[in-house]
Amino acid sequence: MTSGNLLTDNPELYEARFPDPERLAGRWAEDCLRRYGSAPHVLDLGCGTGRDAAHLHAMGRSVVGADLSEAMLTYACDRHPGPRYVRADLRDFSPDVLGTPDTPGASGVFDAVVCLDSALLYCHTNDDLDGFLASCRRSLVPGGLLVAEMRNGAYFLGRDDLLNTPRYNSLTWQGVSYRSATTLRIDRTAQLLRRGRVWTADDGSAPVEQHSAWRLLLPQELRHFLTAHGFTVLELHDGPGPRTEPPWQEGDLPGTAADADRLHVVARLAD
Incomplete structure (x- = not known):
């Protein structure tokens, strides 16, 4: 038996295993950004195959997609063009390296950071989480948004x-x-x-x-980390979302419970 990651090494197989033909994840993220009036510059952290980044780009946003996997980034550039794709570790990334498509190399220029499909939970330790949120804080403009979707430790x-x-x-x-x-x-x-x-x-x-x-984060634990890094939590709920059952649909409002398998958060950085 060999060891490896068959899905991340073969992004086309990843999309076959986890299809999203209706772009629910990207549409849900766009709905969150619109609901809170986010300006167009978006960083998609853990962008994977680039499907969600490309959807946000198609909605008129200026998008940078960041991932650690070279195979994923190569596939994203080829199959989901539009965003600028860069290699970065979400646990500690430099805003100066990321920039935006129209201002590469600038820091503090993103209006929103999007982190979907439990990518945030690859921050396994408290230091990892602090590094992620500190990097987000450096990358966002004052009042910028963090939109994340992940498994719910409370479940x-x-x-x-x-x-x-x-x-x-x-x-x-x-x-x-x-x-x-x-x-x-x-x-x-x-x-x-x-x-x-x-x-x-x-x-x-x-x-x-x-x-x-994945790190098992409890809702109030996540709220504490966000608050400690200068974010105000606007939404923290278990659904509806792109991977809930039933899934999110256009017009759905965020729920109030935080008990089911998925957790969704929208937070704003202090002005």
């Missing part, structure tokens, strides 16, 4: 329906049938949700095993 308080039992998924890509077995478990000491996934294919290749983890 796993007393619940185990998503844990310790493999979940299977199958798809066919480029004529090859793939099957994945994904198991989630909680590492309580590290406060992480650990994910193990084994891929098998019918082309005779060896199985691929990958491991990743």
Whole structure:
């Protein structure tokens, strides 16, 4: 068995496994930005394949997409052009390197930072979270927005329906049938949700095993970190959102609970 990340190494397979033909994530983010009157310069952190960054660009925004994966960035440039794509670590990134499409190299010029699909939860430690929020603060104009969507740590308080039992998924890509077995478990000491996934294919290749983890953040814990870094929380709720059930639809207003599997936050940096 080999070890690697089959999805991030093959962005086209990633989009086949996690399709978003209606661009729900990008549309939800755009709805949040419009609701709070954000100006056009947007940084999409953990942009992945570039789908959401490209949607925001299509809405007339000036977008920079940032990710650590060179494979994802190459794919985004080719398949989802429009934004400027750069390599950056969301745990500690330099605004001077990012800039915006029309003012590269400038700092403090983004009107909003968007961080979707639990990308923020790759900040595994308090130092990582402080680095992320400090970098956001340096990159945003006064009054700028942070829009994030992620798994909700509170969901796993007393619940185990998503844990310790493999979940299977199958798809066919480029004529090859793939099957994945994904198991989630909680590492309580590290406060992480650990994910193990084994891929098998019918082309005779060896199985691929990958491991990743997300920080389990509780809603009030997240609120505390944001407040400590000078943000005012405008929304903090479990849905509706792009990955909730039922999913967000145009015109839906943010909820008030924070109990379900996903967590959505909109915060404004102090003027």
